[in-house]
Amino acid sequence: MSSQLILDRIRHDKRVWAYRVMRDSDQLPFYRVMNSVNAPTVPVEGRECVMLGSNNYLGMADHPKVRESAMAALRKYGTTVTGSRLLNGTIDLHIELEAELAAWHGTKNALLFTTGYQANLGAISALVGVGDTVIVDSAAHASIYDAARLSRAKIRAFRHNNAAQLDERLSRSVGAKLVIVDGLYSMEGDLAPLDAIADVCEKHDAALMVDEAHSVGVLGERRTGAAELYGVEKRIDVRMGSLSKGLGSTGGFVCGNRDIVDALRAHARTFLFTTAAVPATLGAALASVRMLQTDEGRERGTRTLANATYLRDGLVAAGIPTVDPSPLPDGTEVVSPIVPAFCYTELRVSNTWRKLYDEGVFAAVAMFPAVPQNKAMLRLCVQTEHTHSQLDRAIDALTRHLPPMDFQETDATNYAA
Ligand code: PMP
Numbered sequence: 001m002s003s004q005l006i007l008d009r010i011r012h013d014k015r016v017w018a019y020r021v022m023r024d025s026d027q028l029p030f031y032r033v034m035n036s037v038n039a040p041t042v043p044v045e046g047r048e049c050v051m052l053g054s055n056n057y058l059g060m061a062d063h064p065k066v067r068e069s070a071m072a073a074l075r076k077y078g079t080t081v082t083g084s085r086l087l088n089g090t091i092d093l094h095i096e097l098e099a100e101l102a103a104w105h106g107t108k109n110a111l112l113f114t115t116g117y118q119a120n121l122g123a124i125s126a127l128v129g130v131g132d133t134v135i136v137d138s139a140a141h142a143s144i145y146d147a148a149r150l151s152r153a154k155i156r157a158f159r160h161n162n163a164a165q166l167d168e169r170l171s172r173s174v175g176a177k178l179v180i181v182d183g184l185y186s187m188e189g190d191l192a193p194l195d196a197i198a199d200v201c202e203k204h205d206a207a208l209m210v211d212e213a214h215s216v217g218v219l220g221e222r223r224t225g226a227a228e229l230y231g232v233e234k235r236i237d238v239r240m241g242s243l244s245k246g247l248g249s250t251g252g253f254v255c256g257n258r259d260i261v262d263a264l265r266a267h268a269r270t271f272l273f274t275t276a277a278v279p280a281t282l283g284a285a286l287a288s289v290r291m292l293q294t295d296e297g298r299e300r301g302t303r304t305l306a307n308a309t310y311l312r313d314g315l316v317a318a319g320i321p322t323v324d325p326s327p328l329p330d331g332t333e334v335v336s337p338i339v340p341a342f343c344y345t346e347l348r349v350s351n352t353w354r355k356l357y358d359e360g361v362f363a364a365v366a367m368f369p370a371v372p373q374n375k376a377m378l379r380l381c382v383q384t385e386h387t388h389s390q391l392d393r394a395i396d397a398l399t400r401h402l403p404p405m406d407f408q409e410t411d412a413t414n415y416a417a
Contacts (some may be wrong), residue, residue, distance in 0.1 A: 029354070029365040039385070050360060050386075050393055053364035053380075057245060058304060059300060063248065066288050070281070073093060094276060097285055102255055109256060111264050119270075121270045122271045123209070123264055126264050126268040129153055132176040137161065144182075154174070160185075163197055167204075170201075178209060180208075180209045182210070182214070184218075189339055191230075192226065194230040201235075207237040207238070208235065208238075210240065211240045212227065217246030218304060222293070223301050239256065249285035250281045315341060318398065320341050320399070320404070321404075337381055337382050339381070341378040349365055351401075353378060356397050356398070
């Protein structure tokens, strides 16, 4: 490295240092090498684990029909399209999948991106710019914050799920206003109160974008996501989703009207200047999107949500702090497939993670900056095919290794994302 300054910075970087210490003592909960990823139990570094760290909520990523459709696309079109959508990279599968996504969401148009991260980055930076304001929930995904920065609009955060503070922020905003929230929050597993948020946006003539990365395929009668659960689909200007979680593929998309999608085709840099989604991912997504609209697909969602309630009830009975169910306008409540076990401190989350791992339970660790300081958690995700006895193993291990602690949860909204 020729720049001493860069080298010095790396050597004194706290995050790099912590990573090295944990890696060298084999305590690192990250970058573990999976020998298989998606099933309810998987081998990790030689030990069979109950997999509670995968976003394969519906079991689509290893569903035989989805695999077969991916392989058929690979055989027909080859490994990659070797170009951007703009030039040589558009194949008929892109068009077919976009039409399927738009029809499913009841929108005029849809546009595919190579990843969900790129969908947010491209869409947000294409729709607003200098002189405008982006107002974002404090717990929204990192890609939304990155996108807002790239747009060069003013960025304002509002307290998580607090429509009153959003109202206040909007009354002080300038230029075109774009409000962005997650439909289902990726770490704590709670939903945005989309009815209240849509009311405030309409009051201030602000556009509303909802990131349904974790909710598409899982929530709502037609399984299009949180907006459908709240009955506000028609009040949302931009609906973003990921193909990489419940849908068992890789990629991202934006559903919206013709003006929005045409603007993205013209301006979204992460759409224009990158190689388009590869055929196998398109084949996989087409099969899962179609299956999720059948009784078989909907039934998978129902089983996933039942597993989520089972896991959450078990944690609550064991006195382990977890998320509250999200209330819906009709008075019912939802427990999403993301069920956190709050550990609060980084030391406690790492220790608990290691003990669970030694007993064959794999959970994902979330700590700052993915979540606020002092809100470290084990992020547990259920799948359709998890059995009660597998979930019981996790509850039992957590009961023994994560005893209740006398800790006042801080009101941290301190996301670095
Ligand atoms: N939005 C949210 C809320 C996410 O959690 C993620 C991924 N974790 C993304 C967007 C990015 O999606 P992808 O993984 O498809 O790039």
